[in-house]
Amino acid sequence: MTSTATLYPSLTEWNGKNGLPRFEQVRDEDFAGAFDAALKAHDAEINEIAESAEEPSFANTIIALEIAGDALSRVSALFWNKAGAHTNPAIQALERDIAPKMSRHYSKISMNEALFKRVDTLWEKRDTLGLTGEELRVLERHWKGFVRSGAKLAKDHQERLAAINEELAGLGAKFGQNVLADEKSWKLLLSSDEELAGIPGFLRDAMQGAAREHGEDGKFAVTLSRSIIEPFLTFSERRDLREQAFKAWVARGENGGETDNRDTVKRTLELRDEKAKLLGYANFAAYKLDNTMAKTPEAVNGLLTQVWNKAVARAGEEEAELAEVIADEGKNHDVMPWDWRHYAEKLRAKKFSFSEAELKPYLQLEKIIEACFDVAHRLFGIKAIELKDVTAYHPDVRTFEIRDEKGDLVAMFLADFFARPSKRSGAWMSSFQSQHKLPMKNGTTGELPIIYNVCNFAKPSEGKPALLSLDDARTLFHEFGHALHGMLSNVTYPSVSGTGVSRDFVELPSQLYEHWLTVPEILEKYALHYETGAPMPKALLDKVLAAQTFNAGFNTIEFTSSALVDMAFHTCDAVTDPMAVQAEVLASLDMPKSIVMRHATPHFQHVFSGDGYSAGYYSYMWSEVLDADAFAAFEETGNPFNADMARKLKDNIYSVGGSIDPEETYKAFRGKMPSPDAMLEKRGLV
Numbered sequence: 001m002t003s004t005a006t007l008y009p010s011l012t013e014w015n016g017k018n019g020l021p022r023f024e025q026v027r028d029e030d031f032a033g034a035f036d037a038a039l040k041a042h043d044a045e046i047n048e049i050a051e052s053a054e055e056p057s058f059a060n061t062i063i064a065l066e067i068a069g070d071a072l073s074r075v076s077a078l079f080w081n082k083a084g085a086h087t088n089p090a091i092q093a094l095e096r097d098i099a100p101k102m103s104r105h106y107s108k109i110s111m112n113e114a115l116f117k118r119v120d121t122l123w124e125k126r127d128t129l130g131l132t133g134e135e136l137r138v139l140e141r142h143w144k145g146f147v148r149s150g151a152k153l154a155k156d157h158q159e160r161l162a163a164i165n166e167e168l169a170g171l172g173a174k175f176g177q178n179v180l181a182d183e184k185s186w187k188l189l190l191s192s193d194e195e196l197a198g199i200p201g202f203l204r205d206a207m208q209g210a211a212r213e214h215g216e217d218g219k220f221a222v223t224l225s226r227s228i229i230e231p232f233l234t235f236s237e238r239r240d241l242r243e244q245a246f247k248a249w250v251a252r253g254e255n256g257g258e259t260d261n262r263d264t265v266k267r268t269l270e271l272r273d274e275k276a277k278l279l280g281y282a283n284f285a286a287y288k289l290d291n292t293m294a295k296t297p298e299a300v301n302g303l304l305t306q307v308w309n310k311a312v313a314r315a316g317e318e319e320a321e322l323a324e325v326i327a328d329e330g331k332n333h334d335v336m337p338w339d340w341r342h343y344a345e346k347l348r349a350k351k352f353s354f355s356e357a358e359l360k361p362y363l364q365l366e367k368i369i370e371a372c373f374d375v376a377h378r379l380f381g382i383k384a385i386e387l388k389d390v391t392a393y394h395p396d397v398r399t400f401e402i403r404d405e406k407g408d409l410v411a412m413f414l415a416d417f418f419a420r421p422s423k424r425s426g427a428w429m430s431s432f433q434s435q436h437k438l439p440m441k442n443g444t445t446g447e448l449p450i451i452y453n454v455c456n457f458a459k460p461s462e463g464k465p466a467l468l469s470l471d472d473a474r475t476l477f478h479e480f481g482h483a484l485h486g487m488l489s490n491v492t493y494p495s496v497s498g499t500g501v502s503r504d505f506v507e508l509p510s511q512l513y514e515h516w517l518t519v520p521e522i523l524e525k526y527a528l529h530y531e532t533g534a535p536m537p538k539a540l541l542d543k544v545l546a547a548q549t550f551n552a553g554f555n556t557i558e559f560t561s562s563a564l565v566d567m568a569f570h571t572c573d574a575v576t577d578p579m580a581v582q583a584e585v586l587a588s589l590d591m592p593k594s595i596v597m598r599h600a601t602p603h604f605q606h607v608f609s610g611d612g613y614s615a616g617y618y619s620y621m622w623s624e625v626l627d628a629d630a631f632a633a634f635e636e637t638g639n640p641f642n643a644d645m646a647r648k649l650k651d652n653i654y655s656v657g658g659s660i661d662p663e664e665t666y667k668a669f670r671g672k673m674p675s676p677d678a679m680l681e682k683r684g685l686v
Helices: 028-050 058-067 070-085 089-110 113-124 133-148 155-185 201-213 226-235 239-250 262-278 284-289 297-328 337-352 356-362 365-380 470-487 508-518 520-526 538-546 552-569 578-588 619-635 643-654 662-670 677-683
Strands: 188-190 220-222 383-387 398-403 409-418 428-433 436-439 445-447 450-457
Touching (some): 028 058, 028 070, 028 113, 058 113, 058 133, 058 436, 070 428, 070 450, 089 155, 113 133, 188 239, 201 220, 201 356, 220 226, 226 239, 226 337, 226 450, 262 284, 262 578, 284 297, 297 552, 297 619, 297 677, 337 356, 365 383, 365 470, 365 508, 365 643, 409 470, 450 470, 470 508, 508 520, 508 643, 520 538, 552 619, 619 643, 619 662, 619 677, 643 662
Antiparallel strands (some): 383 398, 398 409, 428 450, 436 445
């Protein structure tokens, strides 16, 4: 049989610098054939394991499963990277075909009776196999994966489950493409000084660059990229234009026609509920939470409700203050969602004597990248070295070697910072290759992690530096925290490598890393004015730190309302009208009319563009309870870079992946599990 590598070497034989793919040789037209060949090869490997005449052993069953499908993993990694970060109509068409095809493929594996019998046999006698702790976790992950995928169901139920999964995969791809289409198709072109009233220079530059991308030289474009729409809503003095832009932003996925996501959401929820009940769970939330730290919807809603009540009280106080600012300007309108950011910025300037526009010249992208790497060096001893002669998947993408104290290569890191029409919104970390130590069929032993971060910062005009908001800078640190989780991984088995942990633990390394951005000695060193090179004045730095909990009610309401709606969708018996459910939940919460959900249902990609965060959006806050407590461990020593705590953090959190139960590994680091108190204090809600 001709191998996938022989047919499509550019997709499967990664022989670029330090094992990188040769991105310049990757051709869109090769993906369809490569997927077909790789799926066929994986099928053959699975059948060989399942039909082996040997007695099942950990080596011939579990390890064999861990290293099977290498070609498919490589083709998939390249394809899904392109689908998210640099797509086009050909890739989108293939995505709609590949998503259900992959679902069919994995359903077939999970319902392979002979294969499950081998795994089940090992699970039943696991206590006699002499397995290490990591091996037991890997065996458990495989066994639970089969059971949760229907291995114990009757044949007709298995077939129905496979059909559900296939349809859900297609719906998820469609949902994400619809949101991207709405984002790409909308722009608000401005040109006069009157239309640009209040817009600071850095935002004018970004809007001019965006207009140029849309073929409108000499104009200024408001787009639905968060790095433009949010500062526009913050600084524009034109209330009518803010309202127009805001309504377009929150209407993504809800505009009627082919890109409307409401029916897609309805069908998705129907299928998820049916799937959960087929597998013996009361609802989809119970199914998703079964293997998390939270365990139950009741535990999740308990945390969210506790936080909600405090946030509503704080938001009421904040809104009253904003109303005073509006009245002081001689206006008499209510605080509406398109007003909040604008007047909050004015209130912050009044309270703390600084504005975002004053802060931004000190937050150069290049310097924040340096700060990110410096923190990693101080905590974990690693060093980033940029490679200028490597071609990545887009000209904007930068490539780095990550080396340890001895100079040994531990990971490759790719960084893709700027927004573009071919990239979906948001920010994320993913991997082309995960770290592990197993011998591979190609004769190599283990693999180096190849990790990438994707962001959507506004690209500056030619020759000008990219300037970030404080939120942008936090996003960069957040995603690099995820990247470190992948790059510092030191496990044997691929399935528990890096971010292969429970959903409500995966945000701990990323959210924790954010804390080091605002450590004074980091800001003092890297927050340098882009024109003068002068450090941020201490008075401004002190104000920034003092204002960290400003607008806490608004920020918490935005997030928590989205998380509560997510949980409501996935604990309901039947959702006939998702938008009605969203409205009912918000009404029951007495949602302030001046604030909207951070992610309204028709563009809630965390939950509906795939099911990664379905019944799981809460996990950011669950992890926040952990990250606030974890950073407090450093604060208690009086040194944010305490070497002993940093070693414990690396050894127990960043390097162990999913090889240890998250509760155990957190206790090994901290000595105890946390209460929400540190998180509430960090948010300014106590």
